[in-house]
Each structure stands twice: as C-alpha cells, then as structure tokens.
Amino acid sequence: MPIAEDPEPRPSEDRAPDGADPSGADGKDPFADLVLDEEFIRGATVKEQAGRTRMLSARWQHTPPVDPGGRRSVNDGPGKAKRFGRTPKPVDPWGSSRPRRRPEWRTPLYVLLTVAVLLAALNIDGLRSWYSTRFGDASDRPGSAQPVAKPSATLRPTVDHPWADSPAESWASGAAGIELPKDPQATGTFSAEQVAAQLNLVRDYVxxxxxxxxxxAGGSPDAALAMLDTVSRGTASRSLAHPSPVDDPSSWFTRFDPLEAIPVSAEVKVRGWISYEADGENGVRMKTDITYVYALRPGPEAARRAASPRPATGLPAAVQPVGLVTPVADVAGDTWTTRTIVRRSDTFRFHDPAKYRVDPKKVSAELTVPSFGNSACGVNDGFLHPEFDQFPPVRPNPTGPTRDPYDRDKALEGQGTCNVISRS
Structure with missing residues (x-):
C-alpha cells in the first residue's frame, strides 16, 4: 500500500479579479460533505506515516544509520568459524539467537516405563515373591502380618534351586536363624550369667x-533326648515307642522317612526367637517360636506311597535304623523338589535347684505346639510325609481353612486342624 509523503505547502489562494472562485466551488469547502465512515477508511489507498517514521526518515536523509555489528542476519552469510570446531549458533531472520534443537529422549523412556508397568501388573505375585526372597520378609514378631501369596508356577523348586519362590530363601541357615535376647538380665533366682547359659541350652536343644x-533324614533323636530332664525324656521316649494321635513323636522331633522323602542337603532355613521371663519362685520360663523350612526330593517309594491312602513305614519309629539314612537310588521326577514348613512354639522351665531336685544343665519341656505345612494329615507314625507335585496323592484333602505357612503374625494355639496351605 502506498504511503503518503509529507505534504507540500499549499499554494496561496488565487481568486479571479471579480472575486470568483476559479475552482468552481464558489467558496464552499469541498470536504464539507465528506463522511469518514468505515467503508471510506477501508477503501483508502494512502496510509499516513507515523510520527517517529517521519522523524527518522528526515534524519536519515542527511545522516544514514551505522551498523553497530552487534547482530547478524541470515542475509549476512556464514560467520567466522569458531575455535575448537564449534559451529556458530543459528539466528532467526531478525538476528536473534535461535535455540538448538536437543535430541528427544523422553519418548523412548516413557515407552520403556509403560512396558515395565504392564509386565509387573501381569505378574504381580511373581514381583512380590522376588522382593520377599531377596530382601526378606517383615519382622516375624507378632504384630507384623505377612501377605499370603499364591505359589508361582514359573518358579518350581528343583534340586539345584530348592528355595526358588520361597520367602525362606533369604533366611539364615541352621541355628544362626534363632534370635536370642541381647544382654540377658538376672531373673528370678538366677543370675544374668545363668540366664544366658539357659538360653544357649534351649537353642542347642531345639x-x-x-x-x-x-x-x-530319619535317624534316632539320641542327642536331643540326652538334653531333656528325666520327666521330659520319659514322655518323649514313650511317644517314640508307641506313636499315636495323642503321643505323636512329630510333636517333639522333625524327621522324614528316607523311603519317601530325602533332604536335598543338610541346609535348613530357620527364622525365630527365644525369650525368657520370671516364673515366680519356680525360676525362669523360656518360650520359643521358630519356623524351620526343609527342602526335600522324592525317595524310592514316594510314588507308591502317594497312591496309598495312608503311608506307613516298615518299622516302628523307635527302632528306625540309621542305615536307612544312606543315599538311595533316584526316582523319576527327583529334580522336582518340595518344601515342608514346621513351626514350633515351645515352653521350657528352669526350676530353682535349691528348692527342686533338678539338673540345671537339662531342659524341662512344659508345652509344645507344632504346626506343619505340606505334611499328610492324620498320619501319626513319628514322621512327616510331604507331598510332591509329580506324584498326585489320593489321600483325603485337608478340610481346614487356607493359611500361609510362612506367616508368623499370629501365635500358635492348640494342635489346630489339617489346614490347606497357600504355598510351600
């Protein structure tokens, strides 16, 4: 659109000698009837310059502007190369620096995170088991419940990996998993040193x-029997000689029939504790709450006994020969292993030898409450009878409620029922 320049001065108004207007307007303003409406403004072909534009134009007619060299334009061509191989920053048409485009890394990261979340959601049980087996469960003392998880079919325990998909994988092995009180104090009639010795004696017995x-592996519990006092030893020996539902040796000792189940190794995963308290004038009472986890493979008669309604051993429990502990030939499917979880809550007493005829170096068993996970119900021959997945049993199914054998939140009460376990 054309721009109007500064107007020239108007010529002097010349009139005819007779006073007539040479333009023929007879002295009337030619713009009197002009209406500056919107249609007129839009149809204008000349645009008035701004005041600053007219000022700068008049100044630059005599003094042209000088480029200070502070900016560059895209029309200036390539600039001088910089040191160390760095390229000059790009500029926009007005000479301003244009930000460099950075590589977009967020999109691939978001895709990977989305895939990871989807995979974790599809296998949430496996993720929970992975965490628990590597970082351990919460505290096993009462008041800290552990979630019940379904067994994972993708992590089947084998001879090479007997603790796969088990919370016990992170547990300590053997007696190292039994927690004793730190700095035991004098209690009842016993000094602190005597209480510490009694704690160690109970740990050695269990x-x-x-x-x-x-x-x-099926041998005789001679070492454990020797640590009991006269009364407790007599009760345990009678149960071994004549096992019954009332006097079941499994309430005292953990044994497996080697013809049916063979320990994968001597390693047993353990978690538990021993506590003590005053027992009035009698002395000290000590309580235990310990869970033992055993990894087992099938014995030579595992398949046949799984098909039998009631497994039975060839000899009474009291005379089970140690020779049966020797390794036996492998059977089909022995690479598949199973686990049996035994939890025992026992109470022991140490009486004041000044008032009672007792041996201070022997353990007096007052109460034992066992709980077995993955052992045949209704069999009271002094052995535990685990079930293997490769040998489906024909025995009656457990009728009790489903429970998690690794859950140590609730205290054991009574003998309980034959429960269904959620995992082993």
Missing part, C-alpha cells in the same frame, strides 16, 4: 531336635 542332619 537345634538337636530339628536340625540334626541324621535325625531329619
């Missing part, structure tokens, strides 16, 4: 009754 490799 280890002999549940962790001795020969005993677990």
């Amino acid at each position: 280890a002999a009754a549940n962790l001795d490799p020969k005993l677990v």
Whole structure:
C-alpha cells in the first residue's frame, strides 16, 4: 500500500479579479460533505506515516544509520568459524539467537516405563515373591502380618534351586536363624550369667531336635533326648515307642522317612526367637517360636506311597535304623523338589535347684505346639510325609481353612486342624 509523503505547502489562494472562485466551488469547502465512515477508511489507498517514521526518515536523509555489528542476519552469510570446531549458533531472520534443537529422549523412556508397568501388573505375585526372597520378609514378631501369596508356577523348586519362590530363601541357615535376647538380665533366682547359659541350652536343644542332619533324614533323636530332664525324656521316649494321635513323636522331633522323602542337603532355613521371663519362685520360663523350612526330593517309594491312602513305614519309629539314612537310588521326577514348613512354639522351665531336685544343665519341656505345612494329615507314625507335585496323592484333602505357612503374625494355639496351605 502506498504511503503518503509529507505534504507540500499549499499554494496561496488565487481568486479571479471579480472575486470568483476559479475552482468552481464558489467558496464552499469541498470536504464539507465528506463522511469518514468505515467503508471510506477501508477503501483508502494512502496510509499516513507515523510520527517517529517521519522523524527518522528526515534524519536519515542527511545522516544514514551505522551498523553497530552487534547482530547478524541470515542475509549476512556464514560467520567466522569458531575455535575448537564449534559451529556458530543459528539466528532467526531478525538476528536473534535461535535455540538448538536437543535430541528427544523422553519418548523412548516413557515407552520403556509403560512396558515395565504392564509386565509387573501381569505378574504381580511373581514381583512380590522376588522382593520377599531377596530382601526378606517383615519382622516375624507378632504384630507384623505377612501377605499370603499364591505359589508361582514359573518358579518350581528343583534340586539345584530348592528355595526358588520361597520367602525362606533369604533366611539364615541352621541355628544362626534363632534370635536370642541381647544382654540377658538376672531373673528370678538366677543370675544374668545363668540366664544366658539357659538360653544357649534351649537353642542347642531345639537345634538337636530339628536340625540334626541324621535325625531329619530319619535317624534316632539320641542327642536331643540326652538334653531333656528325666520327666521330659520319659514322655518323649514313650511317644517314640508307641506313636499315636495323642503321643505323636512329630510333636517333639522333625524327621522324614528316607523311603519317601530325602533332604536335598543338610541346609535348613530357620527364622525365630527365644525369650525368657520370671516364673515366680519356680525360676525362669523360656518360650520359643521358630519356623524351620526343609527342602526335600522324592525317595524310592514316594510314588507308591502317594497312591496309598495312608503311608506307613516298615518299622516302628523307635527302632528306625540309621542305615536307612544312606543315599538311595533316584526316582523319576527327583529334580522336582518340595518344601515342608514346621513351626514350633515351645515352653521350657528352669526350676530353682535349691528348692527342686533338678539338673540345671537339662531342659524341662512344659508345652509344645507344632504346626506343619505340606505334611499328610492324620498320619501319626513319628514322621512327616510331604507331598510332591509329580506324584498326585489320593489321600483325603485337608478340610481346614487356607493359611500361609510362612506367616508368623499370629501365635500358635492348640494342635489346630489339617489346614490347606497357600504355598510351600
């Protein structure tokens, strides 16, 4: 659109001698009837310059502007190369620096995170099991519940990996998993040193009754029996000689029939604790709450006994020969292993030898409450009878409620029922 320049001065108004207007307007203003409406403004072909534009134009007619060299334009051509191989920053048409385009890295990261979240959602049980097996469960003391998780079909335990998909994988092995009170104090009639010795004696006994490799493999519990006082030893020996639902040796000792189940190794995963308290004038009472996890492979008669309604051993429990502990030939499917979880809550007493005829170096068992996970119900022969996935049993299914054998939140009460376990 053309721009109007500064107007020239108007010529002097010349009139005819007779006073007539040479333009023929007879002295009337030619713009009197002009209406500056919107249509007139839009149809204008000349645009008035701004005041600053007219000022700068008049100044630059005599003094042209000088380029200070502070900016560059895209019409200036390539600039001088910089040192160290760096290229000059790009500029826009007005000479301003244009930001460099950075590589977009967020999109691939978002895609990877989305895929990871989807995979975790599809296998949430496996993710929970992975965390628990590598970082351990929460505290096993009462008041800290552990979630019940379904067993994972993708992490089947084998001889090479017997603790796969088990919270016990991160547990300590053997007696190292039994927690003793720190800095025991004098209690009742016993000094702090005597209480510490009694705690160690109880730990040694439960280890002999549940962790001795020969005993677990089906041997006789001679070492554990020798640590009991006269009354407790007599009760345990009678149960071994005549096992019954009332006097079941499994309430005292953990053993497996080697013809049916063979320990994968001598390693047993353990988690638990021993506490003590005053027992009035009698002395000290000590309580235990310990969970033992055993990894087992099938024995030579595992398949046949799984098909039998009631497994039975060839000899009474009391005379089970140690020779049966020797390795036996493998059977089909022995690479598949299983686990049996035993939790025992026991109470022991140490009486004041000044008032009672007792041996201060022997353990007096007052109460034992066992709980077995993955052991045949209704079999009271002094052995535990695990079930293997490769040998589906024909025995009656458990009728009790489903429970997690690794859950140590609730205290054991009574003998309980034959429960269904959520995992092993």
